[in-house]
Amino acid sequence: MEKYKEKLRSDAQQLAEYADTSEYLTRAFFHIFGKKLLAEGYVDCSYILGALGKGTYYSRLKAQDSALYTLYAGSCITSENLEIMINYMSSIIGTQDRELTPLEEEALVFWIFLPYLGVSKREKRLEYLKAVLNRFIREWDEKYTDTTPPSEEKPPSEAKAAAEPSVQNPLPERNLLEKNGVIYDANSCELELIENVSSYVKDISDMRQSNTNHILYFRGHSRLSYELLPGIKRSRNWMVNENRMYQELILRCTQDFAQCQSHLDYLVEMQHYGLPTRLLDITENPLVALYFACCSSRDSVGEVIVLQTETASTKYARSDTAAILAAIPVFDYAFQIKLYELCVNGVPEEQDREYLQYAAKLAGEVKSKNPGFEPRIRKKDLLSHVFIMPLRSNPRIMKQDGSFILCGLGDGRGEGNSLRTLRYRNKSGKKLIFIVKNKENILRELDLFSINKAALFPEIDDVAEYIKEKYTK
Incomplete structure (x- = not known):
């Protein structure tokens, strides 16, 4: 299993590097996991960890007229080879920097874990999620200590307030554990x-x-x-x-x-x-x-x-x-x-x-x-x-x-x-x-x-x- 964990950590690093060129992906992970994890030290991950099926993302995204619905089409590509996943995702969304809706962000994050869907792969899914969060946390600590991504600019009258961080000083290390679908920093x-x-x-x-x-x-x-x-x-x-x-x-x-x-x-x-x-x-x-x-x-x-x-x-x-x-x-x-x-x-x-x-x-x-x-x-x-x-x-x-x-x-x-x-x-x-x-x-x-x-x-x-x-x- 240690060898497999090493692969998941490597995939997490690769995913984070790809996110550096895709602001929408960075924002999606931050909005769903990062803001709560940075500010409070815990976040509900049960919609990923308890996943047993694709749910209704296909129909909900199509009703929203979102290009992301193709990710959930019957012919969608899922693979434990992350490079294949990233290339397929890029072919559908590209690297454009645009605001995704909350549903799109949720569906995008869920899709990344599709190769590890199912009860039998829950342990792999958990290890992958922890590896991804640990990797992203290092980026969030540097960029988002005020819990606001750079794209969400504040009015000039509030610029002074923005200089004051609204979360506690980032912890030097985090020990991420999971209990009943909740990932939390045990430190x-x-x-x-x-x-x-x-x-x-x-x-x-x-x-x-x-x-x-x-x-x-x-x-x-x-x-x-x-x-x-x-x-x-x-x-x-x-x-x-x-x-x-x-x-x-x-x-x-x-x-x-x-x-x-x-x-x-x-x-x-x-x-x-x-x-x-x-x-x-x-x-x-x-x-x-x-x-x-x-x-x-x-x-x-x-x-x-x-x-x-x-x-x-x-x-x-x-x-x-x-x-x-x-x-x-x-x-x-x-x-x-x-x-x-x-x-x-x-x-x-x-x-x-x-x-x-x-x-x-x-x-x-x-x-x-x-x-x-x-x-x-x-x-x-x-x-x-x-x-x-x-x-x-x-x-x-x-x-x-x-x-x-x-x-x-x-x-x-x-x-x-x-x-x-x-x-x-x-x-x-x-x-x-x-x-x-x-x-x-x-x-x-x-x-x-x-x-x-x-x-x-x-x-x-x-x-x-x-x-x-x-x-x-």
Whole structure:
């Protein structure tokens, strides 16, 4: 097998060299594997490692009118001789530098591993994937430490922010291991599979007992590929138009905001109805987070993210810091970018006349909702995030033991205010990753503890849907 591994490593080197002349291939591997692996230290590879067939790529690509559909035609060429694969791929796509759609990128990466498709070749497929990722990581560390390929240029107003890396310093070495279709760096991460509720609860209990001076919060993702970002920062268009979205919803649905007294009240109400905001939903209840990791995308790997903060760092809904950050959406994008640039210019705030002018406008807005607000706004507060313990006036927040992380200006580009640094780490400093695969079984167990759709979503339509599903099964 060692001889075969040597061949796979050689193929990985050859593939990386070819990618140097084909920017679309580099971007495809980066978007699917690299961004998550660099930023978080782990990535879901189950769609490659669990592959048993070509799926529907042929018909989906043809419907998209993509030239890549030929890769999946009945006469397509697949060979463990990489040179044959590369030549065939080049004959179809060429070396043109163009943007591929997410489907095209996924199909292209999948196609490269087609020669090793099937259960009997899983070990070869895994070794090849690890060899390819190890080879590409060296390129990514040098080029993409800000997690953005060179082709994705930023607006001039954000150029200064782009100079600041948004991932932690690249590790000198990575020890890539695989567990349940997830490849992770064992030097920085520890992976735990949630097999049942009782063992999961025991793990959380042990973590709490060893961190008595911290509060643990939880968040469930139904897909491992989801980023730890508030909704407004998942789309550049949403970020640019945050002020317009905020104001338009209030104008169109004035009565729904009649009881709101603060800017945070407005954001919570908007979040409740699905408008992207700078709030990130979290919960104090680990079972609630586990439910959200399992309740959708049943065939995908889910994740429970554990976040920790010092007890003293949690703010209440009426705190000044919460009031300041919650008022940011009232101002347009140009104001926000300028305020960010002033926050990072290195000038002490008391000597920065322009900053004081902008801060005064923000303070005036805060004071309009909170007359007792002391109008002093520190630069570091605007760049930060804060854990918020909200008022439990909303039935859904109450049922879900809900809290929020309220994000400020962050790094100017919306990369998430370094939320990944809040993730729980064990005594050895490794990030603890909880993944879940047997979602149906976990959901049945959670139902025994009254953790289900009817309990967490008390609105009558959700309760009715839960009852209907219960008796359908």
